[in-house]
Amino acid sequence: MYGLLLEGIYSYLRVVFGEETLTKVRQKANITHSGFDSFRVYSETVIPRLARAAQDVTGMPQEELMESFGVSFVSYMSRYNYDRLLKVLGRNLRDFLNNLDNLHEYLRFSYPKIKPPSFFVTDETEDGLTLHYRSKRKGFKSYLKGQIRQVGKEFYNTDIKCHELEVDDSHGIFYVKMRLSFDNSEGFANLHFVTQL
Known part of the structure; x- marks a missing residue:
């Protein structure tokens, strides 16, 4: 799993819930990374762990969180100019x-x-x-x-x-x-x- 996807989730949690909540989610998920390298491969378990921890910390259902992660990722990709690629x-x-x-x-x-x-x-x-x-x-x-x-x-x-x-x-x-x-x-x-x- 590339860091680009993980950074997108961090961005969503930071914007919607704040830095303090993101830190709590990271701690609950036992993730030490405060950020991810977009071009590096990370464990396949990171996103499911983040989703479960975010559910516990925010009270938002995991499936709803995953859908929100997907929605926000489309906008997040514009930071890397991938929105142009999607448009064509x-x-x-x-x-x-x-x-x-x-x-x-x-x-x-x-x-x-x-x-x-x-x-x-x-x-x-x-x-x-x-x-x-x-x-x-x-x-x-x-x-x-x-x-x-x-x-x-x-x-x-x-x-x-x-x-x-x-x-x-x-x-x-x-x-x-x-x-x-x-x-x-x-x-x-x-x-x-x-x-x-």
Whole structure:
């Protein structure tokens, strides 16, 4: 897990709850780092420990915290100019979601030890689509929901509702299938135009 993700969480906790609360969360999670190097790899256990500790310290439910971490990370990435990269991934939300694997491949140049999740889209309609998410990491579905909702809002002026359809972690890979409901009329029209050619 690269420090960029961890710094994003520290930033959220600092802004929303204050430095004193962040310190309490760090202590409760038994994390000695007051900051993280964005390009260094840290233990996979750090984010789950931070989320559990933040729940204990703030009283906010862990899944709600993870979703908030995901929302705030989208804005946090602008510090590293990754917001520009996100904006060019697609002319609409559908295209963006279809290019998430390409984004992670591009990030390998800066983060060679990245262990990216995988995404693919099915069941597209004018009202949304179904997103399939696979990862070696458990516990990030709410984080993902927060990121997707914020990308929709920030880059595509689109509100997204996420509905879990299936969750499976029985084969060593964490799999989530979710229906994303949003105005997909532009993306759906483009899809039908291409298939008619």
